[in-house]
Amino acid sequence: MSTVIQRFKTWIFESRSFVFSWYTKDRNQLQEPTKSLVELPPDLRKKLIVATNKLADNPSDTEAINFCIDEAFEQWRDHSQSAENSIVILTSPVMVVSRIIITILENWAEEKQISVKVLPWNERPADANEIKSKLQQYLEQESQETDSKKPVVVVIPNLNWCFLRSMDGLDGIDYLQKMLLHDSNRFWIIASGQVTWDYLNSISDLEADCGRVVSLPELESDSLKTWLKPILTELNITFADPRLESQILEGNKDAETIYFEDLTSISRGISVIALRAFLASICYEPPNDEDDPKLGVLQARSPGLPNLPNLESEHHYLLYFLLLHGDVTLPALAHSIGDKESKVRKQIKFLRGEGLIEEVKGILKINPIYYPKLKQELLNNNFIF
Amino acid sequence: MMNVYLNFYIFAQSAGEAAQETKELLTKITTFKVTQALVIILSCYIALRIIDWSIIWVSERIAREWRLRVKQLLPFFRTVVLTVTIVTLMNLFLNLSPENILAITGAAAVALGFAFKDFASSIIAGIVGIFEGSYHVGDRIKIGDDYGEVVSYGLRGIRLQTPSDNTVTIPHSKIWTESVSNSNAGELEAQVITEFYFAHEVDIELVNKILYRAAHTSRYTQLELPIVVVMAETPYGTHFKLKSYPLDARDEFIYATDLTNKAKQAFAKYNLAYPRLLNVEQNSQPSS
Numbered sequence: 001m002s003t004v005i006q007r008f009k010t011w012i013f014e015s016r017s018f019v020f021s022w023y024t025k026d027r028n029q030l031q032e033p034t035k036s037l038v039e040l041p042p043d044l045r046k047k048l049i050v051a052t053n054k055l056a057d058n059p060s061d062t063e064a065i066n067f068c069i070d071e072a073f074e075q076w077r078d079h080s081q082s083a084e085n086s087i088v089i090l091t092s093p094v095m096v097v098s099r100i101i102i103t104i105l106e107n108w109a110e111e112k113q114i115s116v117k118v119l120p121w122n123e124r125p126a127d128a129n130e131i132k133s134k135l136q137q138y139l140e141q142e143s144q145e146t147d148s149k150k151p152v153v154v155v156i157p158n159l160n161w162c163f164l165r166s167m168d169g170l171d172g173i174d175y176l177q178k179m180l181l182h183d184s185n186r187f188w189i190i191a192s193g194q195v196t197w198d199y200l201n202s203i204s205d206l207e208a209d210c211g212r213v214v215s216l217p218e219l220e221s222d223s224l225k226t227w228l229k230p231i232l233t234e235l236n237i238t239f240a241d242p243r244l245e246s247q248i249l250e251g252n253k254d255a256e257t258i259y260f261e262d263l264t265s266i267s268r269g270i271s272v273i274a275l276r277a278f279l280a281s282i283c284y285e286p287p288n289d290e291d292d293p294k295l296g297v298l299q300a301r302s303p304g305l306p307n308l309p310n311l312e313s314e315h316h317y318l319l320y321f322l323l324l325h326g327d328v329t330l331p332a333l334a335h336s337i338g339d340k341e342s343k344v345r346k347q348i349k350f351l352r353g354e355g356l357i358e359e360v361k362g363i364l365k366i367n368p369i370y371y372p373k374l375k376q377e378l379l380n381n382n383f384i385f
Numbered sequence: 386m387m388n389v390y391l392n393f394y395i396f397a398q399s400a401g402e403a404a405q406e407t408k409e410l411l412t413k414i415t416t417f418k419v420t421q422a423l424v425i426i427l428s429c430y431i432a433l434r435i436i437d438w439s440i441i442w443v444s445e446r447i448a449r450e451w452r453l454r455v456k457q458l459l460p461f462f463r464t465v466v467l468t469v470t471i472v473t474l475m476n477l478f479l480n481l482s483p484e485n486i487l488a489i490t491g492a493a494a495v496a497l498g499f500a501f502k503d504f505a506s507s508i509i510a511g512i513v514g515i516f517e518g519s520y521h522v523g524d525r526i527k528i529g530d531d532y533g534e535v536v537s538y539g540l541r542g543i544r545l546q547t548p549s550d551n552t553v554t555i556p557h558s559k560i561w562t563e564s565v566s567n568s569n570a571g572e573l574e575a576q577v578i579t580e581f582y583f584a585h586e587v588d589i590e591l592v593n594k595i596l597y598r599a600a601h602t603s604r605y606t607q608l609e610l611p612i613v614v615v616m617a618e619t620p621y622g623t624h625f626k627l628k629s630y631p632l633d634a635r636d637e638f639i640y641a642t643d644l645t646n647k648a649k650q651a652f653a654k655y656n657l658a659y660p661r662l663l664n665v666e667q668n669s670q671p672s673s
Contacts, residue, residue: 165601165602167595167598167650167651170598170601170602199608203608320604321604337604338603338646338647380449380450380451381448381450381632382449382450382573382574382607382632382633384607384609
């Protein structure tokens with residue numbers, strides 16, 4: 001019975017914006033998360049951005065990855081002929097863990113007294129035809145440099161960069177699959193987005209050739225609170241009264257606890273989404289007296305996710321391909337979808353204007369804050385996740 | 386002479402009885418009742434238009450997975466509206482006692498049997514079709530030579546939207562005599578078969594790889610459903626069929642085009658041999 005009540009409570013909580021929105025007075029106060037940061041005074045906004053950039057990777061994510069790698073590696077080292085020679089770490093498609101993995105492995109290699117070779121790519125090769133040859137070139141060169149009898153750890157920090165969904169873009173995956181099967185002297189650490197993994201698995205049964213496959217666990221609200229504490233302290237951010245529905249559902253909990261539970265729930269426990277939703281919930285409260293020389297305060301209001309704009313079928317395909325590839329250039333995206341660049345550019349322009357897509361130095365990505373709703377939208381439209 | 390008078394008397398008496406029965410059957414027709422009937426017919430027409438419009442409008446805007454389910458409500462609502470209208474009109478003009486209903490049913494059956502045989506057959510087939518489920522709104526079907534998406538399910542027949550964007554009206558009565566081929570039967574996906582022909586000596590493994598890859602990389606492919614390549618030897622070459630499903634059955638033609646486009650680009654890259662019609666080649670040889 002308690003399970004049923006708990007499930008009902010979770011359902012109410014997750015659909016609260018719909019259930020309660022018609023009855024609560026603060027409905028009109030729900031700010032658009034993408035706008036509020038712009039509305040902050042420039043100096044405070046700058047401080048907030050600096051504090052965010054200083055923020056280290058979430059320690060819970062780091063610990064979880066470290067633990068998985070350690071366990072799988074020790075098993076392989078003890079029984080290199082019988083144990084699985086690879087570990088695949090799956091994350092949300094809007095989260096890139098390559099930086100975390102590389103940071104972990106810096107000390108780990110010394111600790112384990114083993115040679116670690118990280119695929120030195122920070123983007124997908126521009127020509128999809130070259131993915132396989134570049135992979136081959138790197139791995140062959142690496143095997144020549146190291147003693148073939150000595151075990152070595154090979155890291156593919158982002159599997160998304162090793163393929164493009166096109167006729168000529170999947171040879172790299174075929175090659176990797178072959179290498180994984182036939183090379184027991186190498187231990188492979190592979191990081192991939194969940195959508196990428198599901199796709200590759202459905203077309204080439206990649207999982208059959210890989211060892212352990214682990215998904216990054218969802219973060220707890222306490223972990224998020226600890227992670228964001230430095231920003232809260234530095235900028236003296238306070239918490240506004242929670243929304244009426246949260247007060248009803250959460251009883252006597254204080255505003256801060258309710259805030260972080262809400263944040264965990266809406267971000268599905270994914271740190272990058274939580275951080276974006278946190279920033280979007282910050283607003284500026286001016287001093288009561290306008291003549292007061294003191295600055296106003298920053299306040300965190302109930303976190304929320306922005307609604308998706310009206311999307312058409314063509315947008316669905318494009319957004320799915322962006323989630324599939326993680327980050328991708330416009331020419332590569334157009335090649336993969338099979339449309340002209342000008343047509344894709346027009347769609348990208350619309351989606352960028354709506355805030356769904358971000359572009360940094362020519363690389364296109366999904367704005368993480370839209371991911372939970374986008375995932376649901378694509379699921380409703382027969383896409384697989 | 387006496388016999389003629391007797392016959393005339395009997396005929397006059399039976400005509401009088403029939404007139405009396407008709408009088409009992411019909412209520413008094415007044416201007417008010419006629420006005421009411423016109424209003425009811427107009428309301429029925431408006432209700433049908435609203436139902437058609439709103440169901441199509443809603444189904445095209447909600448999540449794709451619900452589109453066909455919502456569209457399938459259309460014949461049900463139309464039937465309800467039409468039944469209510471007919472019963473209300475009958476109630477307005479007829480004294481619906483059990484005997485009268487029996488009489489009307491018999492008379493209507495005879496009248497319809499002679500005058501509107503095909504129309505009645507279509508209506509009955511339409512009602513049977515709702516329960517039998519041979520086709521629903523949103524399905525892609527083939528009846529006779531016509532193929533397309535069922536866009537409307539009316540009292541007498543259905544309307545198909547063909548790939549060339551024509552609307553074809555087909556009476557329901559076709560289901561008595563014609564086979565109905567339904568590609569998706571209420572599902573969002575329908576299998577698409579894309580065909581390719583090669584010379585006998587073609588590298589089969591390579592062709593298979595290219596065809597699978599074309600399906601795996603097309604944006605339209607539903608990867609949760611099976612993708613299969615089958616082949617057959619024919620006198621003129623090797624015939625390959627790529628069987629796969631698009632995410633949405635509506636995309637079947639654009640999907641087949643995408644697959645063909647991708648595959649042909651790869652075939653050109655590997656210079657794969659297409660079948661040759663030997664007699665044509667021989668005929669086209671210049672005479673020495």
